[in-house]
Amino acid sequence: MQLCEQPVHAKAEDDWFRRAAAWARRLPEAEFERARAGVRRQSVRRGVTVCAQHEVFDYWIGVIDGLLKLRTFTPEGKEICFAGVNTGGWFGEGSLLKREPRKYEVIALKDSKVALLDHRTFIWLFEHSLEFNHVLIAQMNERLAHFIGRVEHDRKLDTKARVARALATLLNPVYYPDADLQLELNQEEVGLLAGVSRPVANQALRELEQGGILRVTYGGILVLDVARLRAYGEWDT
């Protein structure tokens, strides 16, 4: 028993990073190890700011478990939600590549565990790993498409579509290759991500449920038809 502990422990350490970083699994062994050596874990409580706006935060951030929100505020104090980041998501490459202050604030919507990949390691991967660059390009390309779609539709989107879009983003396969169709977020959190009040989120969810797109569960949402959910955010209906 005693003799087994060392390897078992090493394997467990290996596991959390492998699980949390789908992108890293695409790297050759040496680069994977390099990535793993440059990453550390941190727990954040619900409501805590992970990274303040205008701060130079020297990490690429991954969500091991939990839910974060990227947001800023208008001069009048109205919140603008850029994105929710679900378990498995990684973000912040823009600020890291340019080494500039964050253009948004990052807060935890629920108790979360995050992974922090330091700037030096990020740059090393950027300069040495073809696979890492493929990952980055794919993700940035997806973000571009996402925000273009948003500019195009945000004004006319009704609340139902906004909720659908927020949920669909949490299931985007480019951001979350391992996404689970059972989303663990309550209706208040849906509201915070979609930019609607909790009761409005509730009504939208129940309408989507009527359409057979998802099922509302206690403290979560089971998505039944991802394609239709996605379609809802893309076009008005």
Place this chain on the structure above:
DNA sequence: ACATTAAATTCGA
């Protein structure tokens, strides 16, 4: 904002 229901926690055996 309030009433209802589900889940988590506490407590006593």
Place this chain on the structure above:
DNA sequence: TCGAATTTAATGT
């Protein structure tokens, strides 16, 4: 350690 009782959290209107 089990389950009833109480408290807290989430939902529905």
